[in-house]
Amino acid sequence: MDLLALADFTLVARHGGFGRAARAADRPKATLSRRVAELEESLNLRLFERGARALALTEEGRALYERAGALLTELDETAAAIAAGGRRARGRLRISAPLLFAQTAMGKVAASFALAHPDIRLAVTTEDRAVDMIEEGYDLVIRVDPAPDERLVGRSFLRDRIVVVASPELARPDGGAPVPAVIRGAGGPDETWTDGTWILAGGARLAVAPVLALSSLAMVRDAVRAGIGVARLPVSLAAHDLAAGRLVLWGDVAGSDIALWALYPSRRLLNARVSAFLDHLKRTFPTGAPEELAAYMAG
Incomplete structure (x- = not known):
């Protein structure tokens, strides 16, 4: 050709x-x-x-x-x-990251990467939707448990799990009565406000009655600390408050293990800038455990 x-x-x-x-x-x-x-x-x-x-x-x-x-x-x-006499990564690197990771960790990750790679012009946008990498011109996207896509390859670099937490002042009800809950959502659909049951690890059930819907998990955490109700939060987001006693653990959500993936277009020759960022993620989170992310966020 x-x-x-x-x-x-x-x-x-x-x-x-x-x-x-x-x-x-x-x-x-x-x-x-x-x-x-x-x-x-x-x-x-x-x-x-x-x-x-x-x-x-x-x-x-x-x-x-x-x-x-x-x-x-x-x-x-x-x-x-x-x-130039070597394979030094240079040029523009465009990344899409989910809202929670962007709010809690991406700023520090991006800054340390930029310091280590001054020839790379890093641009990060925040959105939870499934972007089209090729159509929208992204070099790499970070997503939580992404759906399979034959056009993309990638690797998991962080793990997390979901737990039910509450303020120490909120009493756990007896007899299976529903407890007020803060949920993540826009609050538009009627079903958002329907009473429900959360299944905890080991099969225990917790009846909940939503009283507040918020679109950001960071807002959900702040509302729970104020004592309005229980919520389901990632361990990494709740760990610091649990250790400080501002929140208490009511249990793990059954089957709630999640993973953060770094995805990039499938190609034989990996872009040098993407390769450099993947290596940076591995150095930043060597074990990929939830506690590691929590410590990084608190540092």
Whole structure:
């Protein structure tokens, strides 16, 4: 395959048209059009749908663009590293992290990484939704128990579990009466406020009556410390308050083990910046235990 033609194809795909690509690269539009046509002919595939006013990738073109763009970037980085006399990580690294991890630990993680790798421009955004890494331009995402995705690979770097906690002033009811509870949620759906039962480790049951719904686990923790009700929280978030006596443990939630994963696009050559960040996570959390994260957050 002609790598120059492949590079021209990704240039056109990235800019959404031959004219815009030609202006951005200061290249003749006719040359770009000819090279893309030659690539299509060599592959016996149509990579673009050419309309009178618009240019759109075909399904095959999009698949090629997603893979070729990453590979060409790796080739450029490898050539630059060789020219510089080593594989020093440099350039932009864009990461998406979940809200709780971002609020409690990501600032320190990002700062220590930036100090260790001054040639990397790290940008972190916070969101709990499942972002599309390729479409939205992320190099790595951190997620809690992510659903399988054949386009992504990754590794678990932290473990946690969920516990039921309350203020020491809140009495545990006798006879199975429901206890007021703080839940995580927006409070919109009616079912959010429905009384329910939490199953604890060992099979014990705790009847709960939600009285407050909050969208952040950090807010849930603060509300529980104020004594309004019980809540389910990660050990890492509750450990400091449990040790200080501001919260008491009512039990572990059954089957509540969770894990934080660092995910990145599946590719043969791992981006040097992503590799550096993965190594940094491993050095920061060598055991990956909940208590390790709790100590890091409190430090």
